[in-house]
Amino acid sequence: MASSLLRRVSGLKDNFLWICLHKRVISNSTKVFCENNLPQAGFYRPNEGVMLPPGSFKNKVAFITGGGTGLGKGMTGTLSALGAKCVIASRNVEVLKQTAGEISNQTGNEVHAVQCDVRDPASIKACVDELISVAGLPDVVINNAAGNFISPSENLSANAWRTITDIVLNGTAFVTLEVGKRLIKAEKGAAFLAITTIYAESGSGFVVPSASAKAGVEAMCKSLAAEWGRYGMRFNVIQPGPIKTKGAFSRLDPTGMFEKSMIGRIPAGRLGTAGEIANLAAYLCSDYASWVSGAIIRMDGGEYVSMAGEFNDLRKVTKEQWAMLESMIRKTKGS
Structure with missing residues (x-):
């Protein structure tokens, strides 16, 4: 019935009728189908328990950039719990050491902290040298280091643009090339994973x-999945929707004013969690996913498709307003 109704609405020649109704819908905030308290979140409770069997990464080495906080810390904790020897890297070595000690105490497995500025190829080379020295060539490489801020584009300077692209695109490329070349020389395969975002698409x-x-990172991963598969390397991407981590939200929603509207457009009715991303990351980097390469997987509670559909805002229409609309359509058809 709803799809039939939508077809009739979209075919109405009397646009004024629809505009008037639309204005009334926007101004009426009672009894809407999808309020911001979103009771449907009860159907989509997060399960952050480790998904894969114990020992899934035993005798494997995982290298995670941006591993000291947020999603990187979550992924490191899960991989370590599954038996991986983890090496985490970022510029802030003190935070890294604190995270490494915390996770190692929890899992009983080694976690090494290595300082690295992914914008600097020389720093990456030194980092990978240390990675190999303390743990060996990696079986898993997660490019998670990122930088971002919100700004009107007309206010961006060349330096602001360069700062973000150097961390996100160039940093991911520099790490991938440095590690990848060494893996090729050693005839060793590995699983690469990049963390992007739904708006890359x-x-x-x-x-x-x-x-x-x-978007450049995603193009690179798809390209290398095609080119370096013959060397035993897989490349995949996760596009997370909004996940409330301290670092990301402090830069992108410092006042908290957007959080409610974010939740309001997510059909699952809640934000994601670092543990959920970590479980997907662990799967994609595991032997269980050995036939998955070149994939870009969106994990956002349905946010992307919710924003994309032209008529999705009709979820705000109440039952009473639907009844009024149907009545108007009948009258229009009869005239």
């Missing part, structure tokens, strides 16, 4: 450097 205003750089 759609584009987004006010975060244009990030959107552009993340």
